[in-house]
Amino acid sequence: MSGYIEKRLYEGETLRYRGQFHWIVHARAWAALILLGVLVFGIVYFIMEMVRVNTTEFVVTDRRVVLKTGLWSADVEEITLDAIEGSSLKQSIFGRIFDYGRLSVHGRGETHIRFPNMAHPQAFRAEAERSKQAAIAPGGPLAG
Secondary structure (H helix, E strand, O other): OOOHHHHOOOOOOOEEEEOOOOHHHHHHHHHHHHHHOOOHHHHHHHHHHHHHHHOOEEEEEOOEEEEEEOOOOOEEEEEEHHHEEEEEEEOOHHHHHHOEEEEEEEEOOOOEEEOOOEEOHHHHHHHHHHHHHHHHOOOOOOOO
């Protein structure tokens, strides 16, 4: 199934890595449904989480890092690979144990993208760095 971002890649751009939500995000929604489902709150929380999970995409391409959110309208944040200056990762103790966390990618100036909790954030960050090095290398799509 192709997602919103895949349908809107630039000509010649290839998707290199697709981030995904960790299973704990799904478990939290299901727990709310089961434990609080008797109350309307549990059902509403479950629906909201499933909509958020299914309408959020975060990817690394050979030219940029992209975060798309939104159901009816699309909020798309992107940073070209050559504009990335660094990143930061926040992981709780459970995040370190179960390999999930919140990644922020910082670009030039005030530009940054704060991703939701994702599975394997180090792999996402590593692929962004590999893609950046390949893009700025001689012959790469962003080589100056």
